Amino acid sequence: MAADQPILFESARKQAEEYASSPTNVSDLLEEAQRKAERHRDRMAEAMEGLQSLSRLINAWVRGRYTIVPWRTIVLSIAALIYFVNPFDLIPDFLPVMGFLDDAGVLAFVIQSIRRDIDRFLDWERANPIA
8 A cells, every 4th residue: 555545544444433333324334335336336346346245244243243343343344434435535536547546455455454354254144144
């Protein structure tokens, strides 16, 4: 990641801690991230699977269905979504193609950082399909 990204991501991480205490805020963030991902599906193709996994993990946590996830993982996941929905991050989203590269980079960084927790969640999700 670029040198400025940790500073910008740190701001998102601090905001994520506040969000995590409010299921309504987290649900609103999930909806906003989903809308942005759908609007820019062509630009986000490579990051889409990771974004969807993060979103499902957070959603399951908010709903109390999946609670065996470390707090750090929740905060990092929410921070990645906050960074993703922010149109004025390191590279503003209105710049063609380039505007989503930093979003994809942050998503990839977070997913790599919490890979074991995501894999555990995906295993749990396969074993516990929504009825």
